[in-house]
Amino acid sequence: MSTATGIGSLPGTTDTAYAEAVRLVLGELSDLPHVPELPGRGVTAGMTGRALAVADGLAADLQPAGWRLTDSSGIDHRRARSLLAQDLDTVEELARGYTGTFKTQVTGPWTLAATVEKPRGDKVLSDHGARRELAQSLAEGLRVHLADLRRRIDGVDRWVVQLDEPALAAVVAGRVPTSSGYGRHRTIDLPEASAHLEWVVEAVTDAGAEAWLHSCAPQTPWSMVAGTGVAGLSADLDMLGPADLDTFAEAVEAGRTTALGIVPSTDQATAPSDARLVERVQRWLDMLGLDPETAGEHLVVTPTCGLAGATPAWAARAVRLSATVARNL
Incomplete structure (x- = not known):
C-alpha cells in the first residue's frame, strides 16, 4: 500500500x-x-x-x-x-x-x-x-x-x-x-x-x-x-523529464522508495480530485512500464514544493488530500 x-x-x-x-x-x-x-x-x-x-x-x-x-x-x-x-x-x-x-x-x-x-x-x-x-x-x-x-x-x-x-x-x-x-x-x-x-x-x-x-x-x-x-528519491512529478524515467523505474524495481509531489502546494480555486491525482500517478507508472499493484508499496505521495507559502487552510487540505490519494493507490 x-x-x-x-x-x-x-x-x-x-x-x-x-x-x-x-x-x-x-x-x-x-x-x-x-x-x-x-x-x-x-x-x-x-x-x-x-x-x-x-x-x-x-x-x-x-x-x-x-x-x-x-x-x-x-x-x-x-x-x-x-x-x-x-x-x-x-x-x-x-x-x-x-x-x-x-x-x-x-x-x-x-x-x-x-x-x-x-x-x-x-x-x-x-x-x-x-x-x-x-x-x-x-x-x-x-x-x-x-x-x-x-x-x-x-x-x-x-x-x-x-x-x-x-x-x-x-x-x-x-x-x-x-x-x-x-x-x-x-x-x-x-x-x-x-x-x-x-x-x-x-x-x-x-x-x-x-x-x-x-x-x-x-x-x-x-x-x-x-x-x-x-534509499529513496523524492521529486515533484512535474519536474521529472524523459531522461529521468529509467532512473526512477530502476529505483522502484530495486525496492527503493519513490516519493512523488503531485498535490498542488499553493491555494487552488478548484482543488483537484483525489481520483484525478490517482489516475495521474497510474499513467506515470504505466509510462515506466511498472505494475501499480507491485509498485504501490514503494510509492509515497506528497504535496509539491512550496507548502510554506500556502494558507494554513490549504496546507491542511493538501496534506489530507495526499493521504487520501495514497490510500486510493
Whole structure:
C-alpha cells in the first residue's frame, strides 16, 4: 500500500503554529509523519539555518549577505540551535507513544555549500577544502541529531532522513552565482558531487536510518543521485523529464522508495480530485512500464514544493488530500 508524507515545510510564524503543524502531520500522515519546518518564523528557522544548527563542529553567524562561517557562533546561530531544540521538545511531547516510521529533513551538503559563505566572503562552493569540511561536518552532525531523535521518540523503529538539495542541479551545471552576482561558480564534477553526498548518506545509514534525497528543481542529476546509496528519491512529478524515467523505474524495481509531489502546494480555486491525482500517478507508472499493484508499496505521495507559502487552510487540505490519494493507490 502507498503511504503519504510531507516535504517538510508548512506555513506558520509562531510557536503555536508549530504545535498545530505537529498535530496535523501526526493526525493526517500517521503512517509517515515528519518533523515540521516553519521557515516563516525567520532565517533561524529556514533550511540553511536549520542545517547549520545540525552541523557539528562549525560556527556561523548571520551577515547582511546571508549565513557565513565564523570562528565562533554568533547570536543567530545560537538562536537557530535553540529553536531546533525547542521544536524537537514540541515533537517529543506531542508524539509521545507514537510507534512506526518517522521522517526528518535537512539541507544537503551541496545546497548548503551554495548558500553559506566562507569567513572571508564568497560561497563555500568556491573552495574545495571548505566544501569538503562542510559536508563532513553535516554528516557528523546528523549522527548526533539522529541519536537525539531516537532518545526523544523511542517508539520509532524506522527513521528516514530527507536530504533537501534544490540547488544540486545548479551546482553541477555551474549556474550558482558568485557573491558579486557578475559571475558563476565553476561546475562541480559529478564524481565530487557524488562523493560528498555519499559521506552524508553513509553517516545516516551508519546511524541506523535511511536516506532519501529530495529535489524540486528540473535537471537534477538523478542517475548520479541513485548511485550514492540513497534509499529513496523524492521529486515533484512535474519536474521529472524523459531522461529521468529509467532512473526512477530502476529505483522502484530495486525496492527503493519513490516519493512523488503531485498535490498542488499553493491555494487552488478548484482543488483537484483525489481520483484525478490517482489516475495521474497510474499513467506515470504505466509510462515506466511498472505494475501499480507491485509498485504501490514503494510509492509515497506528497504535496509539491512550496507548502510554506500556502494558507494554513490549504496546507491542511493538501496534506489530507495526499493521504487520501495514497490510500486510493
